[in-house]
Amino acid sequence: MSTTVETLEAMERPPVTMGSRLEGELLEVSMGPQHPSTHGVFRMNVALEGEIVRRLKPVFGYLHRNHEKIGENTSYLGSMPYTDRLDYFCSMTNNWAYALSVEKLAGIEVPERAEYLRIILAELTRLQNHASLLGFLLNDMGAWGTPLMYAFREREKILDLFESLSGSRMMCDYMRFGGCRCDTPPGWMEQAKKIVDRFPRFIDELEQLVVGNEVVIGRTQNVGVLSPELAINAGITGPMLRACGVNYDIRKVDGYGFYPRFKFRVPLGDHGDTYDRLMIRVLEMPESLSILQQAFAQIKPGPIVNPKVKLRAFRPPVGEAYGRIEGPKGELGFYLISDGGPNPYRYRVRPPSFINLTVLEDLCLGHTVADVMVILGSIDIVMGEVDR
Amino acid sequence: MIGTGILKGMAVTARNFVGSYFDEERLTTVQYPEERSPLPENYRNFPFLPYDGEDPHAGLRCVACKICEKECPPQCIYIVKSDDKKPDYMGKPQFYPKVFDIDISVCMSCQICVEVCPFEAIKMDKEFELSKRERFDQLLLRKEDLAKPNDYYHKICPTDATDVDAKLAAAAEAAAKKKAATAARAPAKD
Ligand code: SF4
Ligand code: SF4
Numbered sequence: 001m002s003t004t005v006e007t008l009e010a011m012e013r014p015p016v017t018m019g020s021r022l023e024g025e026l027l028e029v030s031m032g033p034q035h036p037s038t039h040g041v042f043r044m045n046v047a048l049e050g051e052i053v054r055r056l057k058p059v060f061g062y063l064h065r066n067h068e069k070i071g072e073n074t075s076y077l078g079s080m081p082y083t084d085r086l087d088y089f090c091s092m093t094n095n096w097a098y099a100l101s102v103e104k105l106a107g108i109e110v111p112e113r114a115e116y117l118r119i120i121l122a123e124l125t126r127l128q129n130h131a132s133l134l135g136f137l138l139n140d141m142g143a144w145g146t147p148l149m150y151a152f153r154e155r156e157k158i159l160d161l162f163e164s165l166s167g168s169r170m171m172c173d174y175m176r177f178g179g180c181r182c183d184t185p186p187g188w189m190e191q192a193k194k195i196v197d198r199f200p201r202f203i204d205e206l207e208q209l210v211v212g213n214e215v216v217i218g219r220t221q222n223v224g225v226l227s228p229e230l231a232i233n234a235g236i237t238g239p240m241l242r243a244c245g246v247n248y249d250i251r252k253v254d255g256y257g258f259y260p261r262f263k264f265r266v267p268l269g270d271h272g273d274t275y276d277r278l279m280i281r282v283l284e285m286p287e288s289l290s291i292l293q294q295a296f297a298q299i300k301p302g303p304i305v306n307p308k309v310k311l312r313a314f315r316p317p318v319g320e321a322y323g324r325i326e327g328p329k330g331e332l333g334f335y336l337i338s339d340g341g342p343n344p345y346r347y348r349v350r351p352p353s354f355i356n357l358t359v360l361e362d363l364c365l366g367h368t369v370a371d372v373m374v375i376l377g378s379i380d381i382v383m384g385e386v387d388r
Numbered sequence: 389m390i391g392t393g394i395l396k397g398m399a400v401t402a403r404n405f406v407g408s409y410f411d412e413e414r415l416t417t418v419q420y421p422e423e424r425s426p427l428p429e430n431y432r433n434f435p436f437l438p439y440d441g442e443d444p445h446a447g448l449r450c451v452a453c454k455i456c457e458k459e460c461p462p463q464c465i466y467i468v469k470s471d472d473k474k475p476d477y478m479g480k481p482q483f484y485p486k487v488f489d490i491d492i493s494v495c496m497s498c499q500i501c502v503e504v505c506p507f508e509a510i511k512m513d514k515e516f517e518l519s520k521r522e523r524f525d526q527l528l529l530r531k532e533d534l535a536k537p538n539d540y541y542h543k544i545c546p547t548d549a550t551d552v553d554a555k556l557a558a559a560a561e562a563a564a565k566k567k568a569a570t571a572a573r574a575p576a577k578d
Contacts, residue, residue, distance in 0.1 A: 075459065075461075077459070077500065078459065078461035078500065079461070081461055081496055081498035082461065150404065153414070160428075163430070163431060164428035164431075165430065166430065167428075167430040167432035167499065167512070168431075168497065171496070171497065171498075173499065173500075181499075182430070185429065198413070205404075208397065208399070209400045209401075212393030213393040213394055214390055214391065214394055215394065216393075217393070311504060
């Protein structure tokens with residue numbers, strides 16, 4: 001009994017008073033995993049000096065679902081619906097990345113119409129991902145709900161397209177090795193064209209809402225500056241890398257799919273701060289729209305899937321392949337090793353969200369705790385992909 | 389001038405607010421459950437087993453080949469093959485599932501079972517209001533819960549159902565022709 005009392009006494013801290021006594025003392029705050037601004041179940045242990053962040057330790061793993069091990073224990077086809085659940089905002093691009101790696105592994109040709117359809121779907125995904133990211137980011141800055149709801153209104157139209165094509169709004173499970181699962185229903189293309197034609201109106205509104213807004217500028221400019229050197233060394237990809245001024249877009253570098261047939265520009269940032277990361281998304285949306293318009297003009301009727309590919313008992317030859325695409329969040333890659341069996345021997349995902357998140361501490365040091373939320377929001381993470 | 393950016397933003401919100409009373413494009417909320425937006429034909433939720441005719445047992449197309457059970461990624465289908473056989477739509481005696489369970493608390497609506505089934509015996513349903521008071525037995529759908537008439541399939545997916553019917557009819561016709569041909573050839577052999 002007495003020992004407890006002693007320990008308690010020993011642990012007793014000096015009374016908290018205002019003023020100089022607190023100087024130099026760090027206060028540890030655990031943000032998340034249920035914090036509404038952490039975009040899912042993500043925890044940060046932040047050490048604060050006053051309001052300034054001095055240390056930040058991210059804690060992952062709350063949403064770990066053993067994705068890679070499950071992938072090694074199901075057939076190649078069986079992993080396709082699981083990839084939807086990685087980054088549940090962009091299931092179409094996840095499908096594409098996985099299908100691309102398997103096609104590389106087994107040397108499968110994809111028919112023309114399917115390639116165009118994949119590009120259309122990937123660019124629609126990019127539009128809705130960037131729109132909702134901007135909504136969430138403004139939400140984190142205190143514009144509660146309004147911009148987010150505008151973004152979701154537009155996103156909903158695109159999700160309706162996905163639903164009428166694949167049967168599900170978010171878990172599309174639409175692509176198959178050597179093509180896509182089914183052709184577009186009647187009227188789908190017209191509907192898609194209509195939505196794409198109307199989308200610039202939303203981008204204009206968003207620009208008016210955000211670009212000149214003094215609060216947004218005050219909260220984002222020179223906050224969380226990422227240098228190009230650090231970005232390259234840390235393996236950052238996607239809009240976050242381009243915001244630092246590094247011209248690296250896998251659509252241009254690899255030219256996978258039919259992207260070399262399209263004319264589009266790659267917007268680049270200059271300062272690498274949160275404002276640039278925000279603006280990169282605003283500027284990428286019109287480029288996606290231009291790709292979509294070109295694709296609508298070029299797409300022709302035709303077969304949608306390579307008939308040589310077996311759906312069941314699919315066994316690629318022994319070998320390994322890494323397929324990657326420019327997802328809305330960055331380089332999304334799947335690395336597969338086949339031993340000739342029905343399951344991959346090794347199945348590895350290169351998740352853009354997770355790798356982009358690794359520089360969080362470097363971005364946040366020296367900023368206030370309120371900026372941490374904005375910086376985190378500008379990285380664009382989805383915990384389903386970070387923890388897998 | 390400082391403040392213009394904010395005023396511009398305010399103008400956008402005002403436009404959206406007023407527009408939400410008049411503009412179709414800004415008026416997007418649906419007052420569920422009183423109002424419902426129509427489901428697209430491709431919409432999918434959980435699988436069901438369509439049967440032909442009146443009797444769910446006699447008309448069930450499933451032949452208990454267990455392909456779907458093997459291919460289902462989360463392994464939520466459970467099938468026990470029958471000991472005896474019953475005639476299928478082509479009149480050929482086939483096994484049938486004695487037990488056919490789908491655990492819809494595990495099913496992820498991926499449609500792979502539908503794609504791999506060679507007998508058009510399993511299709512995706514559209515019913516989505518499935519909340520139950522108990523999470524074990526009531527979310528485990530038995531053969532009796534899963535079997536639904538072909539008319540129902542026609543109602544939810546008119547195009548697909550017509551295609552499937554045509555395909556099955558063609559297969560049945562081909563089988564009947566083959567049978568007639570073998571029957572005609574058989575006496576000649578003797
Ligand atoms: S539903 Fe189809 S695949 Fe499954 S056991 Fe029956 S016939 Fe075979
Ligand atoms: S929809 Fe997918 S998860 Fe559900 S029973 Fe069919 S194969 Fe299994």
